[in-house]
Amino acid sequence: MTDADRLTLQLSTGGDVVIKLRPDLAPGHVERITELANSGFYDGVVFHRVIPGFMAQGGDPTGTGFHGSDKPNLKAEFSDESHRRGVASMARAQNPDSANSQFFIVTDDSPFLDRQYTVWGEVESGMEYVDALPVGEPPREPGKIVKASVGKAAA
Template sequence: MQKPLNRWMLMLIMVLSTVLILSACGDKNATEEQPKPTPESNAGTEQQSKSWKEAPAMAIDKNKKYTAKVSTSKGDFTIELFAKDAPITVNNFVFLAKEGFYNGITFHRIIETFMVQTGDPEGTGAGGPGYTIQDELGGPHKYEEGTVAMAKTTAPNSAGSQFFIGTGADIDSLNSMPNYPIFGKVSDGMDVVKKIAATPTELDDFGREKSKPMEAVTINTITITEE
């Protein structure tokens, strides 16, 4: 599972000096791996059947402008993609979006003061596209509200399809440990992202954090525009 670490998790790691196992896609956090939970009801969907043996070949032009319109069950929002600063990551996202990989996938991890995470066809935080991509770190962007970054484990180059969007002040805690490749920012419709973040949650299946949505919030489609 992959996911970004929240402030409480970071403090616990320092106190115990052990590796915390976090939940979420691409782990939605400074993610670390954990046993795979039983796939949820969407485990047999068409989206999950989309899998590749290797990352897509470079097909974007990093000198062009790319945006992604994300249509969800709670409304639409637009992401400005940082093709010049994170070409490998953006190329991967564009490829998956055009393949319809994200259609029907849920936001499986939600922490209103931190982030919302999606991109896992299993809906458990353990799924992906069948491959991983190279990390693109050290860019000019910071983790803040609206920032879009890949979820992954703490292992290098472990991101695949899961990503998260910063939704609250706690996202700033990741700036002290910038392990999640930033590849975009919400440019329009942040109110919709906030609406997603306000979805009621309960403890996850491992009892670690209150982040499991109590209602399904789904990506309908992602439409890529190139200029």
């Protein structure tokens, strides 16, 4: 995997969110995100928790926030990377080693999350489509990932 890998999330809010993957920070999490995205796992999955001025969370195939993939949970890969606007990080339960498939995109700087959640990417373009996601926990009519895929960045 090279530094050029990107996760593209085609959102129901009208466009693509392109996330630069950071295997230098979280190789295991990047591998999981890549595997799930390329298998179609995230296609049609909703953002079940969208809090204005904080973050948008998705990645649960049931849309409830209580489930993940059938793969084993991941060991935490915490780093010193700050949770600033546009950072993609893994959601987890209380146990630090409980991340699975759920992730969130930070919509406002949230340094209180630093060194407690695994940062695995950063949005390069398309934050306006994240900002446009319907808000709520859960939203009445949640926004969703139409299609997710991982590939090389255009040269």
